[in-house]
Amino acid sequence: MDARxxxxxxxxxxxxxxxxxxxxxPWAAEEDAVxxxxxxxxxxxxxxxxxxxxxxxxxxxxxxxxxxNYLRPDVRxxxxxxxxxxxxxxxxxxxxxxxxxxxxxxxxxxxxxIKNYWRTRVQKHAKQLGCDVxxxxxxxxxxxxxxxxxxxxxxxxxxxxxxxxxxPDEHAAPAVAHGDMCHxxxxxxxxxxxxxxxxxxxxxxxxxxxxxxPRGEQFPSSTNQEHLAMASxxxxxxxxxxxxxxGSASTGFGADDMFEGSWSELLARAYDDDGADSSLLPDFQxxxxxxxxxxxxxxxxxxxxx
DNA sequence: AAAAAGCACAACCGCCTTACC
DNA sequence: CGGTAAGGCGGTTGTGCTTTT
Numbered sequence: 410m411d412a413r414x415x416x417x418x419x420x421x422x423x424x425x426x427x428x429x430x431x432x433x434x435p436w437a438a439e440e441d442a443v444x445x446x447x448x449x450x451x452x453x454x455x456x457x458x459x460x461x462x463x464x465x466x467x468x469x470x471x472x473x474x475x476x477x478n479y480l481r482p483d484v485r486x487x488x489x490x491x492x493x494x495x496x497x498x499x500x501x502x503x504x505x506x507x508x509x510x511x512x513x514x515x516x517x518x519x520x521x522x523i524k525n526y527w528r529t530r531v532q533k534h535a536k537q538l539g540c541d542v543x544x545x546x547x548x549x550x551x552x553x554x555x556x557x558x559x560x561x562x563x564x565x566x567x568x569x570x571x572x573x574x575x576x577p578d579e580h581a582a583p584a585v586a587h588g589d590m591c592h593x594x595x596x597x598x599x600x601x602x603x604x605x606x607x608x609x610x611x612x613x614x615x616x617x618x619x620x621x622x623p624r625g626e627q628f629p630s631s632t633n634q635e636h637l638a639m640a641s642x643x644x645x646x647x648x649x650x651x652x653x654x655x656g657s658a659s660t661g662f663g664a665d666d667m668f669e670g671s672w673s674e675l676l677a678r679a680y681d682d683d684g685a686d687s688s689l690l691p692d693f694q695x696x697x698x699x700x701x702x703x704x705x706x707x708x709x710x711x712x713x714x715x
Numbered sequence: 716a717a718a719a720a721g722c723a724c725a726a727c728c729g730c731c732t733t734a735c736c
Numbered sequence: 737c738g739g740t741a742a743g744g745c746g747g748t749t750g751t752g753c754t755t756t757t
Binding site: 433434435436470471474475478479521522525526528529530533 | 721722723724725726727728
């Protein structure tokens with residue numbers, strides 16, 4: 410099972426039964442199989458009836474959640490790609506904690522997963538910086554530091570993919586393109602968490618979210634071309650964000666030049682810029698934790714070691 | 716080696732909205 | 737139009753694993 414999963418098969422056996430006859434707690438493999446089989450045969454919706462007809466001693470709500478967040482065939486698991494991270498930051502800056510709405514733009518990702526990402530990763534760094542995650546200060550950090558960094562990373566990977574496509578003999582890709590850009594569900598991290606059932610192997614496309622998402626924004630990718638397309642889409646989104654938020658002339662982060670220059674240059678410009686926002690950037694060197702910006706920055710992009 | 720702290724994530728809870736009667 | 741059930745959503749909690757002390 411996924412080493413990161415909080416629930417084990419043993420824990421699943423400990424799901425308690427309430428006085429009303431409903432079970433709660435971790436799902437057992439048998440329950441997953443029953444639910445997945447029933448949905449495959451009869452479709453989604455009418456969850457109370459699903460629970461009843463399938464013989465599951467679970468509430469309809471519980472069945473719905475289990476299906477949407479876990480058993481759905483198209484659900485993606487594993488680390489968020491830089492594109493996804495960028496989109497989350499971007500969309501959250503627009504919509505706030507509208508997790509479901511944000512999730513609609515990250516096909517295969519659930520609102521729960523995005524919410525967890527925000528709370529565990531993003532809020533952690535806000536805390537380390539000593540500011541509130543919803544503060545203007547932290548938003549500026551995201552806009553001027555994290556997001557340009559992500560864009561740069563995406564660009565680098567796209568360039569690497571281009572080089573690979575034009576020079577088929579050269580198989581060695583830059584490290585930046587490995588892992589993040591070439592992310593694909595790792596069997597070791599996509600196993601049904603506590604249960605190990607095979608519901609995820611179905612090719613059935615019954616996505617709740619992807620059906621309403623513009624074609625160009627669909628993420629799951631397995632080829633360099635698709636990676637490039639994704640990077641472009643994200644870059645457009647970022648450029649759109651940039652021009653929308655600040656305009657291209659006043660900040661140096663406009664759509665025209667947003668993707669020029671190195672990360673260090675962008676950082677320097679963020680600090681050197683005389684615009685209204687630069688003064689809001691915190692002094693990371695004096696952060697209480699003792700961390701400076703660079704250690705945080707390295708940390709947030711790194712893949713978890715397990 | 717053991718304990719404590721931190722982290723990630725599945726699952727639940729409560730509120731709100733929508734659909735149906 | 738009002739009541740009720742179901743679905744949807746955001747917030748919160750609980751659990752196990754990993755890392756640190």
